[in-house]
Amino acid sequence: MTPGSGGACSLALALGLAFVTATPCLAQPEGSERVRQHARMLFEQGRSSLRAGDRFAALRDFAKASSLVPGDPDYRRAVADVLVELNAPQGAAQALGADTDIGIRSRQAAAEVRWGSQVPSLDPTQPYAATDAAIARLQSLLAEASQAAAIDEGLLLRLRRDLVVALRDRGRWDDALAVVSQLRASGDSLPPYVRLAEADALLGARRPHEARQAYQGVLAVIPNSRQARVGLFYSQVEIEDFGAAFASADSLAGEGTAWRAVGPDSTLRPNEDWLESQILAAQARRYADMPAEAWRRIDPLADAAPGSPYLRLERGEIAAARGWPRLGHEEILIAKSLAPEDFSIDLALAESQFRRRDWTGSEQRAENLAKIDPVNSGLHQLLDDQPTQRMAELRVELAPRTAEGGGEVAPGGGLEGAVRLYTPPIRE
Numbered sequence: 001m002t003p004g005s006g007g008a009c010s011l012a013l014a015l016g017l018a019f020v021t022a023t024p025c026l027a028q029p030e031g032s033e034r035v036r037q038h039a040r041m042l043f044e045q046g047r048s049s050l051r052a053g054d055r056f057a058a059l060r061d062f063a064k065a066s067s068l069v070p071g072d073p074d075y076r077r078a079v080a081d082v083l084v085e086l087n088a089p090q091g092a093a094q095a096l097g098a099d100t101d102i103g104i105r106s107r108q109a110a111a112e113v114r115w116g117s118q119v120p121s122l123d124p125t126q127p128y129a130a131t132d133a134a135i136a137r138l139q140s141l142l143a144e145a146s147q148a149a150a151i152d153e154g155l156l157l158r159l160r161r162d163l164v165v166a167l168r169d170r171g172r173w174d175d176a177l178a179v180v181s182q183l184r185a186s187g188d189s190l191p192p193y194v195r196l197a198e199a200d201a202l203l204g205a206r207r208p209h210e211a212r213q214a215y216q217g218v219l220a221v222i223p224n225s226r227q228a229r230v231g232l233f234y235s236q237v238e239i240e241d242f243g244a245a246f247a248s249a250d251s252l253a254g255e256g257t258a259w260r261a262v263g264p265d266s267t268l269r270p271n272e273d274w275l276e277s278q279i280l281a282a283q284a285r286r287y288a289d290m291p292a293e294a295w296r297r298i299d300p301l302a303d304a305a306p307g308s309p310y311l312r313l314e315r316g317e318i319a320a321a322r323g324w325p326r327l328g329h330e331e332i333l334i335a336k337s338l339a340p341e342d343f344s345i346d347l348a349l350a351e352s353q354f355r356r357r358d359w360t361g362s363e364q365r366a367e368n369l370a371k372i373d374p375v376n377s378g379l380h381q382l383l384d385d386q387p388t389q390r391m392a393e394l395r396v397e398l399a400p401r402t403a404e405g406g407g408e409v410a411p412g413g414g415l416e417g418a419v420r421l422y423t424p425p426i427r428e
Contacts, residue, residue, distance in 0.1 A: 168197040173204040208238035252277035291321040309338035
């Protein structure tokens with residue numbers, strides 16, 4: 001699944017479907033010799049355009065030829081091939097109909113992986129439905145390709161690479177790393193986008209040293225990969241190399257401005273990458289136990305953009321780190337009101353309830369979140385912490401005591417002991 005332009009995909013798909021389903025432009029029978037000659041002329045014209053590198057012109061001519069002679073497999077295949085080159089496999093499948101081969105279906109599955117990661121689910125309780133469907137389809141195609149009479153190693157390689165990305169998107173770190181091992185065993189050198197997915201999986205699996213090395217490998221090939229730079233920052237935080245983490249976050253924060261020109265009229269719009277980088281720089285200080293410095297960075301930004309849920313979220317997290325749990329909770333509640341379906345904000349709210357000893361509220365929220373994303377590592381940490389607050393605990397401490405010297409009031413040797421009993425919460 002190579003990265004592609006969503007705009008190009010949409011345009012190609014629209015063109016392909018429009019031409020594939022077009023009504024024949026000549027009101028003559030399909031078998032008419034004149035129609036066939038015109039279709040053949042269009043086909044050759046399309047081939048010339050393709051050789052010249054103009055795939056959109058080629059698509060137009062191939063699709064017109066196919067609309068004139070719908071039963072001709074060569075014309076339909078030509079339309080499908082161009083649509084595949086334009087990253088529009090769904091249109092290619094539409095063009096081929098029942099003749100859709102496993103190569104086209106594999107590219108459809110790759111497009112579904114991209115769709116699952118880039119397009120929010122309409123059902124907030126099933127945010128990974130599209131990704132889960134893509135994983136199931138890729139696994140089915142892998143089984144089919146492995147059992148074919150003639151094994152296509154290139155197809156198997158592409159399917160496994162796409163599966164690594166899909167499993168990473170789903171947070172199935174160990175499964176993703178297992179497929180990476182299969183790829184390496186087969187001799188694959190891993191292209192950057194698969195290496196990036198591997199790095200994310202290593203970080204998610206709490207193997208930050210290996211993740212850092214993987215991110216650095218991606219950046220050696222694609223120095224400006226923002227995703228790899230952000231991942232490198234988090235790997236540096238995990239291994240507590242805060243000097244490097246500060247440098248990574250501050251480098252990102254120093255790039256760009258809060259607004260950027262978009263479109264032919266250079267309309268100014270908020271620069272989301274710049275804002276995310278400012279939040280990263282503040283997070284770096286919070287993770288390094290420097291909440292006052294983190295607050296200095298984030299507080300004016302949150303005042304300037306009070307409608308940003310992620311600024312309010314980070315200000316709430318920093319407030320809690322500064323020992324202001326009530327203010328932190330209020331900020332996270334505001335963030336929740338601004339982005340009610342955001343999983344990360346809901347998780348932060350459950351953690352805030354836990355900090356404020358609202359055990360029942362925290363447990364109920366975490367239970368609901370587990371139904372949405374049961375493999376989330378941050379949620380697992382909270383779920384591990386919650387039962388400890390419901391437990392009774394008996395602590396007994398004994399220590400020997402020695403004393404030298406005389407005197408009527410000298411305590412002498414002996415034992416000192418203390419017993420503490422902690423009960424479960426009583427009415428919270």
